[in-house]
Amino acid sequence: EAGVAQSPRYKIIEKRQSVAFWCNPISGHATLYWYQQILGQGPKLLIQFQNNGVVDDSQLPKDRFSAERLKGVDSTLKIQPAKLEDSAVYLCASSLDSQNTDTQYFGPGTRLTVL
Amino acid sequence: GQNIDQPTEMTATEGAIVQINCTYQTSGFNGLFWYQQHAGEAPTFLSYNVLDGLEEKGRFSSFLSRSKGYSYLLLKELQMKDSASYLCAVRDQGRGSTLGRLYFGRGTQLTVWP
Numbered sequence: 001e002a003g004v005a006q007s008p009r010y011k012i013i014e015k016r017q018s019v020a021f022w023c024n025p026i027s028g029h030a031t032l033y034w035y036q037q038i039l040g041q042g043p044k045l046l047i048q049f050q051n052n053g054v055v056d057d058s059q060l061p062k063d064r065f066s067a068e069r070l071k072g073v074d075s076t077l078k079i080q081p082a083k084l085e086d087s088a089v090y091l092c093a094s095s096l097d098s099q100n101t102d103t104q105y106f107g108p109g110t111r112l113t114v115l
Numbered sequence: 116g117q118n119i120d121q122p123t124e125m126t127a128t129e130g131a132i133v134q135i136n137c138t139y140q141t142s143g144f145n146g147l148f149w150y151q152q153h154a155g156e157a158p159t160f161l162s163y164n165v166l167d168g169l170e171e172k173g174r175f176s177s178f179l180s181r182s183k184g185y186s187y188l189l190l191k192e193l194q195m196k197d198s199a200s201y202l203c204a205v206r207d208q209g210r211g212s213t214l215g216r217l218y219f220g221r222g223t224q225l226t227v228w229p
Binding site for chain 1: 119148150156157158159160163202204216217218219220221222
C-alpha cells in the first residue's frame with residue numbers, strides 16, 4: 001500500500017513570496033491533516049479535512065495560509081506572503097476515519113526555509 | 116487545549132531498557148498515541164492507548180493511567196536504530212462525527228550508545 005505522498009520535499013523562498021505544497025493521502029482515507037512542525041517541537045495541527053469539507057481550521061493563520069481539498073482526495077496548502085517564522089516542516093497526514101483507533105499516517109513532509 | 120510534558124533528552128546503551136514518560140492535562144481525552152520520528156523523517160505510529168493499562172507490541176510497550184494523566188513508552192532490548200525522537204500525542208474529544216484533534220508534545224530525543 002502506497003503511503004502519503006508530498007511534494008516538493010524541500011523549498012527555499014524569500015520572505016513575502018508565496019509557496020504551495022501538495023499532498024496525496026493514502027487511497028481510501030477520508031480524513032486529511034496538515035501540520036506545521038517547527039524545529040525542536042512537535043507537530044501542530046493547521047487544518048483538518050473530512051472528505052472535501054473543513055472540520056477544524058482554528059489554528060490556521062487565515063490571513064496568509066489557505067488550504068483546499070478538491071474532490072476529497074489531493075490537497076494543497078498555500079502560504080502567501082511567507083514570513084521568516086513560517087520556516088518549518090509541513091507534514092500531511094491521513095486517516096481512515098474509522099470509529100476505532102483512527103491512526104494518522106504521515107507523509108515525508110516539505111521542509112520550508114524562508115530567507 | 117492540552118498541556119503535554121515529556122523529557123527533552125534521554126540516553127541509554129544497546130540492549131538496555133528505557134522508559135519515556137509523558138504527562139498531560141486535558142479538557143477532554145479520547146486516546147493517547149506514541150510516534151517515533153527519525154531525524155528528517157515523518158513520524159511513524161508506534162502505539163495507541165485509550166483504556167488504562169499496558170499495551171505490548173514486540174519490544175515496545177505503552178502504559179496509560181487516565182486518572183493520573185500519565186503514560187509511558189517502554190523500549191526493551193534497545194538497538195542503535197532506536198535512536199530517534201519519541202512523540203507523545205493526546206487526542207481530545209471530538210465534536211459531531213469527528214474523533215478529536217491530536218496535540219503533540221515536543222518529543223524526547225533518545226540516543227542509544229553502543
